[in-house]
Amino acid sequence: MESLVATVRSLYQTTQTETQKPLNHQEILNTFNTNSTFQNETADNLLNNLIPSFPIPEFSLANIIILNNILNKVMTKARNLNEIEAVSNLNGINEQKLISELEKCLKESDPKQIDYSGDMFADLCHFYTNKLIQLNQAKKGLLTMHECVKKLQYDSYSDKYNTNQLTTVHSDLLKLSLSSKNFTIGQKIMSNEILDIKKTASSTFDSKFYLSYFYYCGCISSSLKNFEDSLFYFEQVLNVPANALSQIMIDSYKKFILISLIYKGKLLGLPKFTSRKVITQIKPMCSVYHDLASAFMDFELEKLNSLCHKYQEMFERDKNSGLIKQLQNAFYKLNIQKLTKTFITLSLTDIAAKTRLNSTSQAEELILNMIRDGEIFATINQKDCMVSFHDNPEKYDNPNLMNKLTGEMFECIDLENSMKKMENEIITHPHYIQKCQTNVGTGIDEIDQLLQ
Amino acid sequence: MNFDQISLAEKIDQLEQIELNEQEETNEEVYIKLMIFYILSDEAMKAKFLWKRIPLRLKQSNTDLSKLWPIVQNFVLRKYAVAFQLANQLTNFSNDELRNLFGHFTERMREKIFSLVQEAYSSIRIKDLANLLQLDEEKIIKISMQNEWEIDESRTFLQPKKVPSTEFLQINNRLQLENLTKIVSFIET
Numbered sequence: 001m002e003s004l005v006a007t008v009r010s011l012y013q014t015t016q017t018e019t020q021k022p023l024n025h026q027e028i029l030n031t032f033n034t035n036s037t038f039q040n041e042t043a044d045n046l047l048n049n050l051i052p053s054f055p056i057p058e059f060s061l062a063n064i065i066i067l068n069n070i071l072n073k074v075m076t077k078a079r080n081l082n083e084i085e086a087v088s089n090l091n092g093i094n095e096q097k098l099i100s101e102l103e104k105c106l107k108e109s110d111p112k113q114i115d116y117s118g119d120m121f122a123d124l125c126h127f128y129t130n131k132l133i134q135l136n137q138a139k140k141g142l143l144t145m146h147e148c149v150k151k152l153q154y155d156s157y158s159d160k161y162n163t164n165q166l167t168t169v170h171s172d173l174l175k176l177s178l179s180s181k182n183f184t185i186g187q188k189i190m191s192n193e194i195l196d197i198k199k200t201a202s203s204t205f206d207s208k209f210y211l212s213y214f215y216y217c218g219c220i221s222s223s224l225k226n227f228e229d230s231l232f233y234f235e236q237v238l239n240v241p242a243n244a245l246s247q248i249m250i251d252s253y254k255k256f257i258l259i260s261l262i263y264k265g266k267l268l269g270l271p272k273f274t275s276r277k278v279i280t281q282i283k284p285m286c287s288v289y290h291d292l293a294s295a296f297m298d299f300e301l302e303k304l305n306s307l308c309h310k311y312q313e314m315f316e317r318d319k320n321s322g323l324i325k326q327l328q329n330a331f332y333k334l335n336i337q338k339l340t341k342t343f344i345t346l347s348l349t350d351i352a353a354k355t356r357l358n359s360t361s362q363a364e365e366l367i368l369n370m371i372r373d374g375e376i377f378a379t380i381n382q383k384d385c386m387v388s389f390h391d392n393p394e395k396y397d398n399p400n401l402m403n404k405l406t407g408e409m410f411e412c413i414d415l416e417n418s419m420k421k422m423e424n425e426i427i428t429h430p431h432y433i434q435k436c437q438t439n440v441g442t443g444i445d446e447i448d449q450l451l452q
Numbered sequence: 453m454n455f456d457q458i459s460l461a462e463k464i465d466q467l468e469q470i471e472l473n474e475q476e477e478t479n480e481e482v483y484i485k486l487m488i489f490y491i492l493s494d495e496a497m498k499a500k501f502l503w504k505r506i507p508l509r510l511k512q513s514n515t516d517l518s519k520l521w522p523i524v525q526n527f528v529l530r531k532y533a534v535a536f537q538l539a540n541q542l543t544n545f546s547n548d549e550l551r552n553l554f555g556h557f558t559e560r561m562r563e564k565i566f567s568l569v570q571e572a573y574s575s576i577r578i579k580d581l582a583n584l585l586q587l588d589e590e591k592i593i594k595i596s597m598q599n600e601w602e603i604d605e606s607r608t609f610l611q612p613k614k615v616p617s618t619e620f621l622q623i624n625n626r627l628q629l630e631n632l633t634k635i636v637s638f639i640e641t
Contacts, residue, residue: 139505143472181505183498184468224497369530371572383575383609399623406631413638 004035005053008062025061025116032065043073043093051101060109061117067105068120070098071127087130102128106144111154118202122152122168129172138179145173146185152198164195168209174216183220190217195418211237211248218255222323227263231256238282239274245281251318253282257289258323262330265337267293288314296331301356304331332357332366333375340376340389348385360385464489480510480517484550487517487524488557496528516546520554532565536586562587566595570612578603578610 011028032038041050046066054062074090090098102124114121125148132141152167154160170189177186199205214236221230237252260268267290270279283290288311295303308315308324315321335355339346348360357363367387370376377390394401426432467486471478483506490499503521510517519542526535539558545551562585569576569584582589592610593603602611 139475181501182472183501184472223501224495365530368568368572372568378572379574380572380576381574382577382580383604388574402628406635409635410631413635416638 001037001041001050004031004038005050007031008054008059012059012062023061023113023116025113028061029065032062032069038069043070046070047093047097047101056105056108057110057113060105060113063105064109064114064117064120064124067102067124071124074098075127083126083130084134087127088134099128099131103144106148109151111151112156114151115154115156115200116202118200119204121148122203125169125172129176132176133179138176139182141176142173142180142182142185145169145176146189149173149189162196163192165198166194166196166210166213167198168205171209171213171216174213174220178216178219178223183224186220190220195422207240207246208248211240211246211252215248215252218252222255222259227259230259231263231268234259235271238278239271242275242278245278245285249278250282250285254286254289254318254320255323257286257293258320258327261293261296262323262326265330265334266297292327296327296334299335301331304328333370336367336370337376340378343389345386345388348380348387351387460489460493464493476507480515481550483510484517484520485553487520488553491524491527492557492560499524500528516550519544527561533583533586536562536584540586566599570599570601570615573612575604575609575611577608579608581610 008028008031011024011031038046038050047070050066051063054066056063070093074093076086076089076091106124106128109121125145128141129145132138149167149169150161152169153162153165155162173189174186177183197205197210214233218230218233218237221227221233234252234256237249238256240249242249257267260266288307292304292307295307305328308328312321315324332355336351339351339354348363351367352358352360352363355363357366364380364382367376367378367380371378377392379388379390380386381388464486467482467489470482471486474482483502487499487502490496490502503524506517511521512518523535523538523542526532526538536558539554539561542554545554565585569581578589578592582592585592587595596603596610596612600613602613603609604611
């Protein structure tokens with residue numbers, strides 16, 4: 001083992017004297033992979049003896065490789081465990097020590113060396129997240145994971161941090177936020193628009209992480225009642241180009257149905273570019289939800305309540321019981337909104353009767369809350385027990401609206417500029433130019449010219 | 453009003469950072485302030501999740517936090533009468549700063565509900581308003597008169613005065629022109 005330590009340290013040493021030369025990471029990786037003592041050493045021994053010889057942040061890459069090796073040795077290999085169960089029983093190692101070493105490595109590693117490690121650093125992050133959730137200590141990992149995301153967004157070619165790049169660790173961070181019920185960091189991450197995906201020659205990006213990132217974004221937005229945002233995120237999960245259906249898509253679609261009923265009062269359709277295969281396969285899987293939707297939109301309170309009661313267990317398994325309760329409340333709200341379209345004034349008793357509420361005081365309370373949320377414009381007259389409905393008083397003639405409008409226009413302009421940049425990158429890419437040249441004379445080139 | 457809102461958001465940010473940095477050793481005071489600020493800035497859901505993640509030892513029945521929670525919970529559920537009733541009963545606090553903050557909090561919430569009633573009702577029973585805000589009827593009448601509401605002959609109904617919203621941001625002409633130039637030049641390219 002001493003020879004291993006010496007070899008690796010010497011590889012590091014050569015770069016320190018010649019600062020122009022980058023770290024020879026391939027050589028370091030090979031040294032570890034070919035050393036049989038290292039491969040056969042027990043995880044415990046590695047943790048106690050080898051890790052301290054490579055302090056972070058100088059020897060981050062070595063540390064990452066060793067930790068990865070340890071994890072592969074201690075995790076149970078059974079195939080039918082979910083990811084949380086897989087980290088629950090670690091054989092032959094001091095769990096506390098492992099977690100603290102892991103935390104140190106994740107917090108203090110050098111971003112340049114992380115870039116060389118390929119998938120290994122991300123795997124460490126995934127393990128750390130799942131372990132914290134299994135131990136019910138999710139809150140501890142929030143700041144650490146936030147640091148990890150930032151480090152993974154580092155690009156060694158341009159020496160910059162790309163905050164709009166999606167990494168596999170994004171979904172871990174949101175998973176920790178949901179588990180610890182602390183959405184402060186989660187919301188910061190969500191506010192960065194995703195324009196790129198981290199995928200280098202040495203690292204992969206499993207689609208599972210893409211889908212789960214947007215699914216968790218949707219869950220967090222809907223917990224905080226930002227229904228507009230949550231609809232957008234669930235839609236993102238569903239319109240990924242796909243040839244096969246993922247369980248994450250099914251869960252997203254179920255929540256999508258419920259939230260579009262609660263927020264918009266009707267079942268929104270999926271965009272045209274959603275994959276045909278996804279659409280045809282997903283609808284039969286969510287037939288109960290579609291039944292709920294039709295009962296809701298047809299104003300059938302008994303049918304809605306009986307469906308909610310009958311399939312209660314299924315909704316609990318899908319973790320949608322909270323949304324179902326909100327759906328039942330939204331039923332009354334939707335019907336009051338429908339009444340505003342037909343009547344100018346209406347008595348409280350009539351409102352209670354038409355919307356199937358139990359009492360006038362309940363109706364009054366509901367209308368007061370709806371006025372507070374800006375969902376209707378009305379005034380209640382207790383003396384005559386009447387409610388007068390008004391039109392939206394917004395005249396679109398004030399500076400507040402002007403500011404809002406210019407703000408949105410600038411967002412569109414920024415989006416256009418980033419689209420142009422992406423288009424330029426593709427057009428000047430050698431692969432694209434090569435393809436264009438091979439297609440000369442096949443008719444594709446002419447069409448391209450016609451379109452310009 | 454705007455300045456108040458900005459500094460409220462900053463205070464919330466600071467407290468959230470403290471909570472993340474101190475983790476389990478976070479002071480009870482941080483949680484109390486954070487909860488009050490969430491309700492004041494209309495972020496009821498965040499207050500609800502804050503309560504869910506507060507460690508169990510701080511939720512014991514003798515802490516300030518456990519006495520504050522029923523009030524906050526009723527504000528989240530929009531049961532204003534119950535909330536104000538409990539708030540009237542809560543007078544013991546461990547230090548003066550919290551007592552003042554809580555006093556300011558109940559005052560502010562009463563103002564908010566009062567302006568909601570002003571916006572939503574064209575006539576309301578004095579008894580109902582007194583119940584909603586948990587104040588004496590004489591005090592209600594006094595506050596209504598100060599806000600130029602009208603009272604009917606039988607002295608049972610109040611008629612709120614509609615106040616047109618006069619909150620306009622100042623127009624900075626140079627900034628507007630700058631924005632307009634940017635947009636037009638974008639369209640032209």
